[in-house]
Amino acid sequence: MAINLRPVDVALIGLGAANGVAVLPLARAGLRIAALEAGAWMKPGDFKPDEIRNNVRHQVTTGRKVAGEIPTFRTSPDEIARPAAQYHNMMNAVGGTSIHYYANHWRFSPWDFRARSETIRRYGAGALPAGTTLEDWPLTYEDLEPFYDITEYEIGVSGKAGNLKGAIDPAGNVFEGPRQREYPMPPLRSTDFTELVTAAARSVGFHAHMSPAAINTREYGGRPGCVYHGYCDTGGCHIGAKNSTAVSTIPAAMKTKNLTIFEYAHVTRIVTDAHDRASGVLYIRDGKEYFQPAKAVLLGSYAYENSRLLLLSKSKAFPTGLANRHGQVGRHFITHWASRDRVALFPRDLNLWYGAMGQAIMVNDWADDNFDHAGLGFIGGAGMQVSHEIHPIAAASMPTFGKTPRTWGSAWKHFVHENASRWTGVFIQCNTLPYENTWLDLDFEVKDPLGDPVCRITSGPKDNERRAAAFVAAKAEAWLRAAGAIEVITPPGAGAPPKLSNHAAGGTRMGDNPETNVVDRWGFAHEVPNLGIVGASVMGTHGARNPTGTVQALAWRTADRLVKNWKSIAG
Amino acid sequence: MDDGTPTITRRTVLAGAAALLPISAIQAAPKAPATALSASARATLDAVISRLIPNDELGPGALELGAGNYIDTQLVGYLAAEKTAFLNGLEVLEAHAHTTHAVSFAQLTAEQQDAILISIEDKNFPPVKPFFARLQRLTMEGTFGDPFYGGNRALAGWDLIRYPGVRLAVAPEDQKMDHAPAPSHRSAYAAASGEMNHGH
Numbered sequence: 001m002a003i004n005l006r007p008v009d010v011a012l013i014g015l016g017a018a019n020g021v022a023v024l025p026l027a028r029a030g031l032r033i034a035a036l037e038a039g040a041w042m043k044p045g046d047f048k049p050d051e052i053r054n055n056v057r058h059q060v061t062t063g064r065k066v067a068g069e070i071p072t073f074r075t076s077p078d079e080i081a082r083p084a085a086q087y088h089n090m091m092n093a094v095g096g097t098s099i100h101y102y103a104n105h106w107r108f109s110p111w112d113f114r115a116r117s118e119t120i121r122r123y124g125a126g127a128l129p130a131g132t133t134l135e136d137w138p139l140t141y142e143d144l145e146p147f148y149d150i151t152e153y154e155i156g157v158s159g160k161a162g163n164l165k166g167a168i169d170p171a172g173n174v175f176e177g178p179r180q181r182e183y184p185m186p187p188l189r190s191t192d193f194t195e196l197v198t199a200a201a202r203s204v205g206f207h208a209h210m211s212p213a214a215i216n217t218r219e220y221g222g223r224p225g226c227v228y229h230g231y232c233d234t235g236g237c238h239i240g241a242k243n244s245t246a247v248s249t250i251p252a253a254m255k256t257k258n259l260t261i262f263e264y265a266h267v268t269r270i271v272t273d274a275h276d277r278a279s280g281v282l283y284i285r286d287g288k289e290y291f292q293p294a295k296a297v298l299l300g301s302y303a304y305e306n307s308r309l310l311l312l313s314k315s316k317a318f319p320t321g322l323a324n325r326h327g328q329v330g331r332h333f334i335t336h337w338a339s340r341d342r343v344a345l346f347p348r349d350l351n352l353w354y355g356a357m358g359q360a361i362m363v364n365d366w367a368d369d370n371f372d373h374a375g376l377g378f379i380g381g382a383g384m385q386v387s388h389e390i391h392p393i394a395a396a397s398m399p400t401f402g403k404t405p406r407t408w409g410s411a412w413k414h415f416v417h418e419n420a421s422r423w424t425g426v427f428i429q430c431n432t433l434p435y436e437n438t439w440l441d442l443d444f445e446v447k448d449p450l451g452d453p454v455c456r457i458t459s460g461p462k463d464n465e466r467r468a469a470a471f472v473a474a475k476a477e478a479w480l481r482a483a484g485a486i487e488v489i490t491p492p493g494a495g496a497p498p499k500l501s502n503h504a505a506g507g508t509r510m511g512d513n514p515e516t517n518v519v520d521r522w523g524f525a526h527e528v529p530n531l532g533i534v535g536a537s538v539m540g541t542h543g544a545r546n547p548t549g550t551v552q553a554l555a556w557r558t559a560d561r562l563v564k565n566w567k568s569i570a571g
Numbered sequence: 572m573d574d575g576t577p578t579i580t581r582r583t584v585l586a587g588a589a590a591l592l593p594i595s596a597i598q599a600a601p602k603a604p605a606t607a608l609s610a611s612a613r614a615t616l617d618a619v620i621s622r623l624i625p626n627d628e629l630g631p632g633a634l635e636l637g638a639g640n641y642i643d644t645q646l647v648g649y650l651a652a653e654k655t656a657f658l659n660g661l662e663v664l665e666a667h668a669h670t671t672h673a674v675s676f677a678q679l680t681a682e683q684q685d686a687i688l689i690s691i692e693d694k695n696f697p698p699v700k701p702f703f704a705r706l707q708r709l710t711m712e713g714t715f716g717d718p719f720y721g722g723n724r725a726l727a728g729w730d731l732i733r734y735p736g737v738r739l740a741v742a743p744e745d746q747k748m749d750h751a752p753a754p755s756h757r758s759a760y761a762a763a764s765g766e767m768n769h770g771h
Contacts, residue, residue: 048760049739050719050760052717189743191748192747192748227741230741349748349750351747351750392716392734393715395734396711396715397711406689407707408688409623409625409685410627413627416731421734
């Protein structure tokens, strides 16, 4: 029998990258908020420059929820799904994955929001890939611009505007949609390596610039600027310069005294009443079950878990899962097609040991619809980046470019002695669409420690993204050679569809049509009007760059909508 | 702060820096940690890792760098769930040496040892290729991981690949190409009482 708690205005499920932002406008509006987070607060002392801890063992997390919920994966319904062998990227903590992420912080392009209608307009309906379930987003880049703006300032993002109210500056992304304000902080510092690859990109006709990042480049929000120590990748920041929501928007929300955070709260179900309204959230904490009643609920767990919790929250009124009467929960799921498709050897020490993953040079010429696709056989493209951070075990595990017969022995030892500091690669992130052949559901063969089925990913072939990746990888090779690479290879696995990637999106898609989308244009479930959903799960496409900036802008916008329409949404 | 949020000040940054003790303090460990392998299994392991990263004119190999120590201690710690499979792999390797040469793997010549490892890698004979791949992976961790975990002795693994080591703050001049910052020769960890905590 669950212990009934005092009602609150808003119950937040998860307090990570998304709800960690949504909480701030809610708290400032005076709403009483209970945030239920499966993990706990982490401290700067928890974060070490330790590759085994961060990258090999993925120990930057708290509690046990993630370990029990690794999704299974199959490429078609004819296969038995198996636990996904690739790293799933999830972690539990106050701040969630914004603790260990690379903090590349982008806006999606105006094209991303209208990919369907723009493709039809420019290339005809025949150019839409077979099997895609692509719809235009129910909002434009211009609709989201004010929320990109406010979250960049509230979180703290460093960068250079490429399009400031129409004025173009190649020190930034010249392809971006117009922004109303400059970034709050200048970009991460250059090095002679970043200058080399920038010049190389420009020499082959590309536009290149330093990545925007949710990383301080000077004191901001009472915290210091980045010290470039080179353990940012899947690591937490020992000085609070990486702007996790745990050090930025969540403390700001706590100052209002309207927020209570329950650590180690494992949410099990969302509960609805006889009027199809969310009445609250069930969770387990310290071995006891609690029911947190609330006037509104914001679901903000990781993309897999958002769909999974809805599917688990069945009832008589929702026999196939909450907000799932049209069978859309889990559909239009997207595994971002992103991988390091070209790797190169250089004749000099690059000295990439230090820096940050956010200290990256980006090229967007071959992303979105930034080039003419006539005759190419795909739509979209990929953003390309070269980053300034590598760790010793990974460096010693380098490809040998055919220079040694084996990856062990004396000849190999001599090779890595000379070359561990002489290689890097280009990471490409494709515009990735939703497809009929790709969805999330529950795997009844594999249970978590509570006995609930884990999430199952079914992900079929994607010829469009495969062709786009191959096309852009050739551009990446040209870039590396222009920078002085003496060998360029395609690593094993490049060109194959990812099983899991750094970025999972979709599954609770946002759109005006309730028959093909789970949430409306503001992020509230069509079938459960006081249940909002935040996170990458609401995205209808994945852009050619990192998603968190867009996740956070959408989350603020959903929370802002709730605040401005409190009576009509919360009742 | 009493709301649970971390306070990050210059003082906490400097306190963190003070926690970066020199390697000599870490090496003063008073007691030997628990290990997984019998003497003969350890001999087999030591022989294999000596072929993976040999001691040669370039300097110490995986054995001298403590990768065997890393693997042996982690198999009763973080890697305990792999211990059975790992022991089995070592036994198959050992049995193969006896079958083909009538001696232990450790007693074979380097050429004979390499031939067996190449046979595993190229032909999966004896059929322990996944074990070999895992062993290779763990040897890399024990050679190039933080010495906190029992390998990379005296940071010589990092010296081998010319990694200048852990630094809590990095100046612009330490991010230049063609330039080797002076090796910091430090672990990421404080050893408060001089004891090694061999991983989690």
